[in-house]
Amino acid sequence: DTEVTQTPKHLVMGMTNKKSLKCEQHMGHRAMYWYKQKAKKPPELMFVYSYEKLSINESVPSRFSPECPNSSLLNLHLHALQPEDSALYLCASSHWRLGTADYEQYFGPGTRLTVT
Amino acid sequence: DQQVKQNSPSLSVQEGRISILNCDYTNSMFDYFLWYKKYPAEGPTFLISISSIKDKNEDGRFTVFLNKSAKHLSLHIVPSQPGDSAVYFCAASLNAGGTSYGKLTFGQGTILTVHP
Numbered sequence: 307d308t309e310v311t312q313t314p315k316h317l318v319m320g321m322t323n324k325k326s327l328k329c330e331q332h333m334g335h336r337a338m339y340w341y342k343q344k345a346k347k348p349p350e351l352m353f354v355y356s357y358e359k360l361s362i363n364e365s366v367p368s369r370f371s372p373e374c375p376n377s378s379l380l381n382l383h384l385h386a387l388q389p390e391d392s393a394l395y396l397c398a399s400s401h402w403r404l405g406t407a408d409y410e411q412y413f414g415p416g417t418r419l420t421v422t
Numbered sequence: 423d424q425q426v427k428q429n430s431p432s433l434s435v436q437e438g439r440i441s442i443l444n445c446d447y448t449n450s451m452f453d454y455f456l457w458y459k460k461y462p463a464e465g466p467t468f469l470i471s472i473s474s475i476k477d478k479n480e481d482g483r484f485t486v487f488l489n490k491s492a493k494h495l496s497l498h499i500v501p502s503q504p505g506d507s508a509v510y511f512c513a514a515s516l517n518a519g520g521t522s523y524g525k526l527t528f529g530q531g532t533i534l535t536v537h538p
Contacts, residue, residue: 310465337524348426348511348528349466362525396465400524409454409515409524413465 310414329397336402428529441499445512452514
């Protein structure tokens with residue numbers, strides 16, 4: 307199984323809503339990532355988890371709250387988002403070897419988020 | 423500051439011919455480079471990679487060349503096929519003694535169209 311799954315595929319939410327994005331992998335990867343991708347732009351790293359602990363937060367606003375409840379799951383909790391947060395949110399995972407993450411990351415299909 | 427740049431937004435090639443996608447970088451500390459392919463409504467898929475200690479890596483129809491002195495890498499696809507039509511992202515990683523947690527810096531992407 308070399309798949310990273312993400313749910314939902316599409317999400318429309320108002321600025322006062324609370325919602326969550328979910329990511330799952332069963333490849334035994336111990337590094338998991340959230341990226342944000344705006345139209346015609348490259349993916350931008352938001353968070354990195356290694357062994358279920360937050361390792362990198364790329365100065366992401368607190369209205370985005372990541373959570374890694376176990377080695378297979380990664381969530382992104384959303385609250386009080388702004389319209390400019392509308393984007394494709396990608397989850398990725400990779401192996402962790404010899405004290406560092408593998409460079410090759412496996413990506414999910416993403417969640418297309420629209421904030422109204 | 424765009425540390426990884428793909429200066430050609432698009433490339434159009436005839437089936438069977440060679441496709442050459444280019445990528446430039448500014449950070450001389452990058453030590454690993456990757457190419458990802460992305461179809462619409464899917465996440466990026468890892469294609470091929472190269473370590474900074476090499477100047478060429480080949481995998482089937484795909485070859486990546488690295489010119490460290492010029493801070494330039496290229497992806498050659500020979501022969502090109504219509505199924506290769508996608509967005510291609512160049513990415514770079516900085517291991518920094520194992521503390522990078524696999525952080526990738528992506529270029530803006532090049533849309534490749536292979537015509538039958």
